[in-house]
Amino acid sequence: MxxxxxxxxxxxxxxxxxxxxxxxxxxxxxxxxxxxxxxxxxxxxTNVATEAPAVEGEPSWPLTGEIIGINLERRSLLVTHDEIKDFMPPMTMEFVVSDGDLAIAKEGQRIRARLVQRGDEYFLEQIWPDDAATAAAIAAGAExxxxxxxxxxxxxxxxxxxxxxxxxxxxxxxxxxxxxxxxxxxxxxxxxxxxxxxxxxxxxxxxxxxxxxxxxxxxxxxxxxxxxxxxxxxxxxxxxxxxxxxxxxxxxxxxxxxxxxxxxxxxxxxxxxxxxxxxxxxxxxxxxxxxxxxxxxxxxxxxxxxxxxxxxxxxxxxxxxx
Ligand SMILES: [Cu+2]
Incomplete structure (x- = not known):
């Protein structure tokens, strides 16, 4: 009782x-x-890979790559990216990022992000860490x-x-x-x-x-x-x-x-x-x-x-x- x-x-x-x-x-x-x-x-x-929806009317592509340089003055990251289907072969490019993304960027970090084209400038938004160990830990936690x-x-x-x-x-x-x-x-x-x-x-x-x-x-x-x-x-x-x-x-x-x-x-x-x-x-x-x-x-x-x-x-x- x-x-x-x-x-x-x-x-x-x-x-x-x-x-x-x-x-x-x-x-x-x-x-x-x-x-x-x-x-x-x-x-x-299993729904682990979050991907931000594209903003309508703004050309953008999902991107994966590695940060190889950080330029604080230009508020940009130098990224060696993988092939972007129907857009670009693998190459190293400079991307403008937000102050927050700039503040936490680390050289050697693999990332996934959304590449956004505005005029003749390329931006990276929705940046997430994407190295295998990190992804595995996050996925295991979610599971x-x-x-x-x-x-x-x-x-x-x-x-x-x-x-x-x-x-x-x-x-x-x-x-x-x-x-x-x-x-x-x-x-x-x-x-x-x-x-x-x-x-x-x-x-x-x-x-x-x-x-x-x-x-x-x-x-x-x-x-x-x-x-x-x-x-x-x-x-x-x-x-x-x-x-x-x-x-x-x-x-x-x-x-x-x-x-x-x-x-x-x-x-x-x-x-x-x-x-x-x-x-x-x-x-x-x-x-x-x-x-x-x-x-x-x-x-x-x-x-x-x-x-x-x-x-x-x-x-x-x-x-x-x-
Ligand atoms: Cu609220």
């Missing part, structure tokens, strides 16, 4: 959380203007998440409740490094999900500002081992370079505040496991705002499923973990 009572208790908690999520959904802002072509993709681990989701789907409540272990993940950070959950073992983590193009001031932009305030407050209180993590809800657009630019534009210290992205499937599985709502409707992203504390033991210890969370509230939670 005890076990039953316990289970039904959890079930009630689960039902309440679902209700809260739905209530939150009613308040989800419509992100007019943050549209993205294409629909949410199926959540399977592990898919398996976890499948296992959770066999339970009565299909997401991870407070007290349970947080999902494990392997994603890219804002410097295009592969980051897995093990890097954060033993840390006190505050995790949320945002996307860089979110135009709704009270949603992602406010959340990022509050995360930096929390980072600052934790530092002032002398709290050690605090890690803030924001995972992109728009991973096809939010490349590591886009995340780097987002952090730089806000003067964010990324030493313990990471912005993560990766395969759409991996992000979708994380959202499901954590009972977070995010979907495309009429080409726009609608999402709930959820802020989650993960303890040093990797367990989910606290969450606020509204956009009204405060840095003080989460500082208090982090202090409890000390």
């Amino acid at each position: 005890t076990v039953r009572g316990y289970q039904s208790c959890r079930w009630v908690a689960a039902a309440l959380r679902s209700a809260a999520a739905l209530a939150g959904l009613a308040a989800i802002a419509f992100c007019a203007g943050c549209g993205r072509s294409g629909e949410a993709q199926a959540v399977n681990a 592990a998440l898919a398996k976890e989701t499948a296992a959770l789907n066999k339970r009565i409540y299909t997401f991870r409740d407070l007290g349970e272990q947080a999902p494990t993940f392997t994603l890219y950070d804002q410097d295009a490094r592969v980051v897995d959950m093990n890097r954060f073992r033993g840390k006190k983590i505050v995790l949320n999900f945002i996307y860089t193009r979110c135009p709704v001031a009270t949603m992602c932009p406010a959340a990022t500002l509050k995360m930096t305030q929390l980072q600052q407050a934790a530092r002032e209180k002398g709290l050690s081992d605090v890690e803030l993590i924001s995972i992109s809800l728009d991973p096809n657009y939010d490349t590591p370079g886009v995340l780097r630019e987002y952090a730089n534009a806000r003067g964010i210290d990324t030493s313990n505040f990471s912005f993560l992205t990766g395969p759409e499937a991996a992000v979708q599985n994380l959202l499901r496991q954590l009972s977070i709502t995010s979907f495309f409707e009429e080409g726009v992203i609608k999402h709930s705002l959820n802020t989650i504390v993960i303890g040093p033991d990797g367990k989910l210890v606290y969450r606020n499923d509204t956009e009204k969370w405060t840095p003080a509230e989460f500082l208090e939670q982090l202090q409890k973990l000390n």
Whole structure:
């Protein structure tokens, strides 16, 4: 009976959380203007290769190659690229890139990207690391998440409740490094999900500002081992370079505040496991705002499923973990 009572208790908690999520959904802002072509993709681990859709009316081609030079003044990368079908044979070319992509570029890095022609200039956009070891680690991480989701789907409540272990993940950070959950073992983590193009001031932009305030407050209180993590809800657009630019534009210290992205499937599985709502409707992203504390033991210890969370509230939670 005890076990039953316990289970039904959890079930009630689960039902309440679902209700809260739905209530939150009613308040989800419509992100007019943050549209993205294409629909949410199926959540399977094989869907690892993300490729940004081409912008209409702008000639562009998928490109793979290796960075062999970086020119900061000209804001360009020298890239030896593979054959671009129906366009160019393999050759070495200079490409203009964004400040974010320029900041994180490494010589010798293999990349995949989209080549965009504007006038007589060539740009590289949507740049992702593409070396075999990196691709294998990211793919394995996505597959592990898919398996976890499948296992959770066999339970009565299909997401991870407070007290349970947080999902494990392997994603890219804002410097295009592969980051897995093990890097954060033993840390006190505050995790949320945002996307860089979110135009709704009270949603992602406010959340990022509050995360930096929390980072600052934790530092002032002398709290050690605090890690803030924001995972992109728009991973096809939010490349590591886009995340780097987002952090730089806000003067964010990324030493313990990471912005993560990766395969759409991996992000979708994380959202499901954590009972977070995010979907495309009429080409726009609608999402709930959820802020989650993960303890040093990797367990989910606290969450606020509204956009009204405060840095003080989460500082208090982090202090409890000390
Ligand atoms: Cu948003």
